[in-house]
Amino acid sequence: MLFAVKMEVDLPADMDPQVRADTLAREKAYSQELQRAGEWVHIWRCVGQYSNLSVFDVADNARLHEILWNLPLFPYMTIEVTPLTRHPSDIAAS
Amino acid sequence: MLFAVKMEVDLPADMDPQVRADTLAREKAYSQELQRAGEWVHIWRCVGQYSNLSVFDVADNARLHEILWNLPLFPYMTIEVTPLTRHPSDIAAS
Amino acid sequence: MLFAVKMEVDLPADMDPQVRADTLAREKAYSQELQRAGEWVHIWRCVGQYSNLSVFDVADNARLHEILWNLPLFPYMTIEVTPLTRHPSDIAAS
Amino acid sequence: MLFAVKMEVDLPADMDPQVRADTLAREKAYSQELQRAGEWVHIWRCVGQYSNLSVFDVADNARLHEILWNLPLFPYMTIEVTPLTRHPSDIAAS
């Protein structure tokens, strides 16, 4: 089941550099593990923004929430979730 | 070059049924031709909305505008364009 | 899988009274059939508004879209979809 | 009398961990007590958000305010209240 997720990151200016570096490293590892598992299908950087547009393919709402809630950057993110489905004009759906 | 495009459709209630059917048929054919050409990479329906979230892979801004401007449904659409680029956590980019 | 859906209705002032009455009757029958089937779990009127707040329990995103897209009032509605999941404080979840 | 209440939580990044844990524990106990009493009828987590959508069944406006004002997380919440009533299509109302 597909969901578009827009994640905007806003790190505090006075964040401890070591905490920051560690959080970003954990975020990257976490994301890549889910990409390899096939649940985090796409991740694109929005140009000029500290934000990404992602597409998830998950079993259900509960699993999507579990993934997002455990993002190391979750406390610093504004997240927008859009449930998706097949479009009738999609050639892959014909 | 990648762009996310959100298209919201608002057809007039009093649209001639024949014109409507014809416009929708042309929209579908137009979209599928561009999908087959590899420029309209993804098209998803947003659940509960007469709208789609799409991703385009085009040569440049001019080509994206040409594609969108010539959508048969363009006069009835509200369109939002977000330029995308590779995300540093994308495993395909490693 | 649960979704909150807010539906706001805006009927054109010049809608044919017979078409209007027929559409509203079909909307009611459609809603009640889905309520009996257990997919349309809650429907509440928002006070002072021509709108409702509903909760759906459906198999997946595709089914929710199918239900909403086929609402007789769909062309006259503004719809907002919020995916829901169990809350850790929900006593039913303990 | 029914009300939909959307609660968004925003905890300060520098909140003392002990205060935080204590506040969350009190919030959970407070919510569950009201659920058992039948006033806090539904609580759902909004996917990808630190927020919930709840439905309350209370005697009057004054009681709803008393409940919300005394939430341990109240100082950290943005709250939206929507008064609800029976929908004419609700099969439970027939």
Add this chain to the structure above:
Amino acid sequence: MLFAVKMEVDLPADMDPQVRADTLAREKAYSQELQRAGEWVHIWRCVGQYSNLSVFDVADNARLHEILWNLPLFPYMTIEVTPLTRHPSDIAAS
């Protein structure tokens, strides 16, 4: 039980003058009847706007919705409802 209600009126430019005059007369009579009954406690004109700010004192949500839904101008109104309760600084409450 008190509610603040903001009502904004937007009459179509091409409304039949007789229908318009009749609707406005019925709206006035309807409002005054509820004022005399003690349910429509205050009605003020917002300066420079075709809108009013009103306060209702009703038995419950259902009664407020019944009143608002049956306003002759309801189809032409945008309505905002705010549930109110006693303020701790209100001298009438001491």
Add this chain to the structure above:
Amino acid sequence: MLFAVKMEVDLPADMDPQVRADTLAREKAYSQELQRAGEWVHIWRCVGQYSNLSVFDVADNARLHEILWNLPLFPYMTIEVTPLTRHPSDIAAS
């Protein structure tokens, strides 16, 4: 001359408890003095919010500003002012 005033309060999380208690006490005394003087005609709590909806009856704009500017909580408030006048359907105006 009547004005509706919406006051939303946002106290800093780290406000000194003594300063806070003192400010709230002064706010209450200030409000009640103006209520007794007949200038602060109504004050209602908005349900689930740290805010009130008030109605003032003052000599002119200057006096309203003087009252609001000197609220002990003024530095912590977001204030919205709506000038009011008699509504033609008000039975008290007939």
Add this chain to the structure above:
Amino acid sequence: MLFAVKMEVDLPADMDPQVRADTLAREKAYSQELQRAGEWVHIWRCVGQYSNLSVFDVADNARLHEILWNLPLFPYMTIEVTPLTRHPSDIAAS
């Protein structure tokens, strides 16, 4: 008593040219009469907009509403009213 008033005009595309010309002539005469009377103190065109920013000096709220409500263009206007008072830095107030 001073008020800033922003008036945005939106004439229907299919307005009868004679009605339009007549309405605009009456609006101009009405405005100039109030300017000569000293109640409509300033009127400026907002650059690139079919709108004006005006300042009124009137006896009270009721008079301001009477003036605005009777504008020939009132049915086609979106109006925003801001009550003003003397600024402590105004040299005319020293």
Add this chain to the structure above:
Amino acid sequence: MLFAVKMEVDLPADMDPQVRADTLAREKAYSQELQRAGEWVHIWRCVGQYSNLSVFDVADNARLHEILWNLPLFPYMTIEVTPLTRHPSDIAAS
């Protein structure tokens, strides 16, 4: 050349009282000097707000920016600029 400028002030709660008093004194002197010079034509307090609505008459855009940029309160202000011109109904323009 005329411009309407709306200035909203938001001073930090923990601003040093001496710095605050000094900044406000410099702001007042700066404003009054420009009023005397004929460039800051009007300044009104918006009722119930820490903000003003001003009108400037300056040689060009560059001069307006220079004036606003050097306001002692500039770092604490949200500023909105509206270019103005003569209104065809202005009796001073006839």
Add this chain to the structure above:
Amino acid sequence: MLFAVKMEVDLPADMDPQVRADTLAREKAYSQELQRAGEWVHIWRCVGQYSNLSVFDVADNARLHEILWNLPLFPYMTIEVTPLTRHPSDIAAS
């Protein structure tokens, strides 16, 4: 004196094709004449939108308003005006 101007065009669906073609031809000629005169310095199409971002270099506010007000498409446009000035980092300004 420079101004950025964003123009969004919204032509009615039922516009007479001949009127439409004529209006667009006049708009193009009008724009090009002002470009040649050096007042309409830049005009760019916003990708995927029926809108443009333009930069004007005009004598004053009055001239900019005259230009925009007389655009053949003015009645169908939403216009946003931003006054510009030299940026201190502009190498052309060094």
Add this chain to the structure above:
Amino acid sequence: MLFAVKMEVDLPADMDPQVRADTLAREKAYSQELQRAGEWVHIWRCVGQYSNLSVFDVADNARLHEILWNLPLFPYMTIEVTPLTRHPSDIAAS
């Protein structure tokens, strides 16, 4: 390929003066280097704002993101990106 970029700067009130001065100097040098390289085509100050409107001419989305992400003021900026293309009325395009 052209992009309009609006950059709004919001420096923390308590920023170390030396860090601030250094950051601003690096920002200026960075901007001027890109202007000389022909990628940062225009930079204008928005009047009365700590913001600029710029136009970039870059090879692709990736390059634009690289430029913006590395702005010394990036952590303090809100950035809005609008892809541009040739306008059919542009005389330079004939």
